[in-house]
Amino acid sequence: MFAEILTIGDELLSGNTVDSNAAFIASKLTERGYWVRRITTVGDDVEEIKVAVMEILGRKPEVLVISGGLGPTHDDVTMLAVAEALERKLVQCEECLERIKVFYEKLYREGYIDDPNLNEGRRKMTYLPEGAEPLENTEGAAPGAFIEHDGVKIFVLPGMPREMKAMLEKEVLPRLGKRKFVQRKFLAEITDESKLAPLLKEALEEFNVRIHSSPKGFGKYIGLIIFAEDEKEVDKVTQFLNDRGISLEPWKL
Amino acid sequence: MFAEILTIGDELLSGNTVDSNAAFIASKLTERGYWVRRITTVGDDVEEIKVAVMEILGRKPEVLVISGGLGPTHDDVTMLAVAEALERKLVQCEECLERIKVFYEKLYREGYIDDPNLNEGRRKMTYLPEGAEPLENTEGAAPGAFIEHDGVKIFVLPGMPREMKAMLEKEVLPRLGKRKFVQRKFLAEITDESKLAPLLKEALEEFNVRIHSSPKGFGKYIGLIIFAEDEKEVDKVTQFLNDRGISLEPWKL
Incomplete structure (x- = not known):
């Protein structure tokens, strides 16, 4: 009965950012009674992420929490890599598309952005591995994903700490059973x-x-x-x- | 031409400590022109550490920096685990024994400890994998180790940030070639x-x-x-x- 954490980001591997996300996730899982057995960090690279996910699944954890790389830019490739690791297709989440439209329209109305339309980068965030349940991002654009795969509960969360923390508290912890530790x-x-x-x-x-x-x-x-x-x-x-x-x-x- | 980092400690996996050591090591390696490809964190457990080291060596990095678990207590098992992963014996380092004697005698004279003698825990720190070169710890008791194994430069450093940083700067970086990045x-x-x-x-x-x-x-x-x-x-x-x-x-x- 153990959990693993995978954090993703070139900024972690270059030492530009201290991985406080991993510690936050670890403390919440530990409080819930999970033994966090290993933390792995890889860069924003489809192959590296895919290999790491496959290795972790091979160890059969009860829970895998992944954080980072869900945004709109060229180096946000986590959902694609997770889909490849699980041999699933990426499919558009209609509910996510609606939310992201509303999100950018609100930013546009409030004067934060110049253009509310969904360009390629923004549209990318509406694709999740087939069969995934979307996790709501109350603090940003990119949805997370919850996937049950071969007995492993996989949660894919954003890398921005504010977004990750909110999603962990509101979407992940309620999906984990109550245990005492x-x-x-x-x-x-x-x-x-x-x-x-x-x-x-x-x-x-x-x-x-x-x-x-x-x-x-x-x-x-x-x-x-x-x-x-x-x-x-x-x-x-x-x-x-x-x-x-x-x-x-x-x-x- | 890449490097990997392995940090060791139950306090990292429980989220009690944020892994700033990994970021520090990563930034120094990146400055030197190494691509840090992966960071792995495992607990104070011989088998977990051994397996992680073997997996990392299987990826054939140029450099592997390990940090944590060199102290005198029951949960400081890194040198033993590294020795097992490399199929080497742990052997006493005479030079380390002398240094540790001097170290504790100084602490005793200065009134920091009650007993200057080398008990089992202190003596444990004088054992390194066979063939390892000891790395001087200018800030604490436990020596580090430098081992060249199957083309991989392995550096084993303490987990206390002050000791790790000093050893990285004084003992590790001078052993890495000059490259520009x-x-x-x-x-x-x-x-x-x-x-x-x-x-x-x-x-x-x-x-x-x-x-x-x-x-x-x-x-x-x-x-x-x-x-x-x-x-x-x-x-x-x-x-x-x-x-x-x-x-x-x-x-x-």
Whole structure:
């Protein structure tokens, strides 16, 4: 039961943009109880995207969230690449065509653009892989897509953070089942991470949790993030560590 | 002639940390003329890391930069996983052992830690894949590693940004050949990205460049990043766009 994330954009590969989208998607999936197993980033290239999608599907995740490359320009090729990876045709979504017409007419009336007509680039955004359900973009033009394929729930979202976030919250999360997953953060008062290591190893063997630890500066604290299916299991770990002389305090990020 | 980046850490997959390391490494490699083809992120798990490394090596990049998971705790397993992926043994690096002894003795004298001795966790950091050249960590304990394997230059760096950045600048970049690559950024005064699309498509066919475009808000500007082997080729593109009525101004990020 795991999820994967695929972010798309030359600006990510050139380092011009830090991939905060991947972290946002990851945090929302983690909150929902999904184990995000891998994040992949490729450029705005049909072949690269197609290969990456096929590789991810081969690992059989429950959920795949893709973000980026849905706009009107030459380098927005995600829907085409996803369609090719799934061996589906790109077909026009009538509902999307209507929405995009309304969207550009509104921008035109408000004086943001010179021409409300649907040129080739704008029209491109109305094509989705065959069988996809369109996802509404409340913050921009390009619709997203939801596709169930060989047991994988695939969501294709825009790359603009404002659009992606709105679509994730309004269109993706409601389509994922309700699951519970607890993630609690602590600061351990201990002067050196390596002294904590054998205790964490023991806790991992004894309890049904995942623990991530990271130093917060020498002589200060070690940050601990404990993941579990319920609060009780987290409490067992904190009790275990307390009993061995490690005092924990809540860690507010 | 391309590079790949592998970042490692549960905190990246849970969305607790935004992967700014990947962007930093990507920008430095891009400046040096490498095309970063893919960025992969996996968790602190021997099998996940091993599989990812093997997949990347199968694509035969010129350079692979790995970052994360070199510390003393239970979840720092990168060197072990890399060794397994390369079918090499982990062997103790005598030079690293000496450095780490000195490092902890200094922290002890300065009052940052209670015990200067090398426990299991600290000792773990002195093991590198057989045949690796150690990379000096001027900002922390864990050494990095440089391994040439089947024609791929593999660099293994820490995940703490300060340590990673110093090692990249001082130990990695000097080991990469000098190549030139130009990346120039512009803002195009145009009200709608989709009107620019056919012109960019034409420019891509005519000139030896890569262009990334992204909207900077409706009614304002479109951001353009032009990549080329020399300035002249960039100038040809800006001239081409100017001739077609698109005025560009330098874009300062």
